[in-house]
Amino acid sequence: MATKLAALVVLVAFLAGPAACEGAFICFNGWLRLPIICPRGSGTPREPVPSTSGSGLSYGYYTTSCPSAETIVTEAVRKAVVVDKNPGIGAGLIRLFFHDCFVRGCDASVLLNTTNSKNSDTEREGPPNKNSLRGFEVIYEAKTAIEAACKNTVSCADIVAFAARDASYFLSDGSINIPMPGGRYDGRESFASETDQLPGPFSNVPQLQASFAAKGLNPVEMVTLSGAHTIGRARCMFFSSRFSEMNQTYAASLMAECGDNGNTNVNQDYVTSNVLDKQYYQNVIDNKVLFTSDAVLNSTEETRTEVMQNANTAGAWERKFEKAMEKMGKIKSDQQSVEIRKVCWKVNNNYK
Ligand code: HEM
Structure with a gap:
């Protein structure tokens, strides 16, 4: 009976997504295909931190204090x-x-x-x-x-x-x-x-929207910022479970690249892999993208409208990306960010 109950809890957690982390010690945040048991204490509900816009930030902030x-x-x-x-x-x-x-x-x-x-x-x-x-x-x-x-x-x-x-x-x-x-x-x-x-590669649209909303970013900005997947690389472990859902020619070439090694890296954008451009959105339309979180952008009316506009209107995505990146840069720390570090990988002295 206890085993059945545990299995049921795991199943519900898996289907429910991030909310399943709350209360129960079972966690699924879109990074793992299967639920994992969270360390005790990390299962407490987290209030979304309303992200205020970055007051105190300004352009050319260091013009006087450090011009170079x-x-x-x-x-x-x-x-x-x-x-x-x-x-x-x-x-x-x-x-x-x-x-x-x-x-x-x-x-x-x-x-x-x-x-x-x-x-x-x-x-x-x-x-x-x-x-x-x-x-x-x-x-x-x-x-x-x-x-x-x-x-x-x-x-x-x-x-x-x-x-x-x-x-x-x-x-x-x-x-x-x-x-x-x-x-x-x-x-x-x-x-x-x-x-x-951080949103995970197995996330669906509501999960993606929720994780961006928790940082003060709206659904349009979520689709806009996802366009960064037009550059860089990703490991096969994050998409090899969904070969059957992709365009089959594309899937076949990825399968050949990945072999049976989940740590193999492949290009995220198979067309213009090193250029930050709007090609990602055409890839979404063609079902030639890696993650669930990329592919699902073609699956709801709201996100698909954005995808189509970004793919088909010259300059539209670029302008939105500029604004969304600036806005992301204004997400304020929910803790006190208090110092100018001397060395970037360690805090200044006077540990508590
Ligand atoms: C929408 C939700 C997102 C998910 C689920 C996601 C997930 C991922 C994953 C799983 C990887 C591959 C990591 C690896 O294999 O080691 C990756 C790579 C990458 N992501 Fe995202 N990401 C998201 C949004 C973003 C955003 C907003 C940006 C930037 C604005 C971004 C920029 C990148 C870049 C540039 C890479 C390649 C990095 C490299 O080559 O080193 N991603 N992402």
């Missing part, structure tokens, strides 16, 4: 993406910004491996990030050069935001110019468990 700051970031990104011809690092930087802002707001908590509470199980160790995020070295390189130019002035959170802006510019060949204000502060805590706030 933004140029140093731009040059570090240019070196990695253009000079060293590594567009994947640009993709990594755009994703790093998303993963920073969705967890505790844009406070560079995603970079920490040493925190105020001495927690070492930081966001970097969370399932969406571990062995996946890239581009850290560009942030550190920029920070080192900026500290040499002006000490204790420029936050790591701002460097992450400027780097995402610059990566978007270079990868779009100058078509995407995000107006990115500065003035963020760095946080002092980071927890792997909180990365469950």
Whole structure:
């Protein structure tokens, strides 16, 4: 009887999605195909944190205090993406910004491996990030050069935001110019468990909309920002269960690439893999995208209208992407982000 009841709870949790994390110790946040048992304590309900717009941010924030700051970031990104011809690092930087802002707001908590509470199980160790995020070295390189130019002035959170802006510019060949204000502060805590706030690749439309809404982003912005999947790579483990649902020619080529190794990486956009462009939306229409979370955008009237418009109207997606990225950069930390870190992967001294 107890076994049957447990099985029923697991099934209900699986079908119910993220809400199943509440109360029960069973968690499914769209990152796993099957429900997992959450560590005790992480199953408590989480109130969505209303994300206020980023008051205190302004354009050219460092013009007086550190005039070279933004140029140093731009040059570090240019070196990695253009000079060293590594567009994947640009993709990594755009994703790093998303993963920073969705967890505790844009406070560079995603970079920490040493925190105020001495927690070492930081966001970097969370399932969406571990062995996946890239581009850290560009942030550190920029920070080192900026500290040499002006000490204790420029936050790591701002460097992450400027780097995402610059990566978007270079990868779009100058078509995407995000107006990115500065003035963020760095946080002092980071927890792997909180990365469950990031939407997962097995999410459906309501789940995606809910996770974006919890960060103050609307359904149109959700579809717009998903367009970042026009660059970069993804591991087979996140889509190999849905080959049968894809365009079959596309699925066959992916199957050949993946073999039986879930850790193999493939390009997210099979047409223009290294260009930040609107091709993703045509791929959605053609059923030639990797994740459930990509494919479902073609499945509701609301999201499909956006997909069609983005695919068919020159410049429409690019302008929306600029605005949505800027807005994402204004998600405020629900904790106090209090310092300008000296080194981006550890909080300043005086641990509590
Ligand atoms: C809509 C919900 C989203 C889901 C479910 C999702 C999920 C994922 C997953 C599973 C990967 C592959 C990770 C791996 O295999 O290691 C990935 C890659 C990527 N995502 Fe998303 N993502 C979403 C939204 C976004 C947003 C909003 C952005 C940025 C604005 C973004 C940018 C990227 C980029 C650029 C990559 C490739 C990274 C690289 O090549 O290093 N994603 N995403």
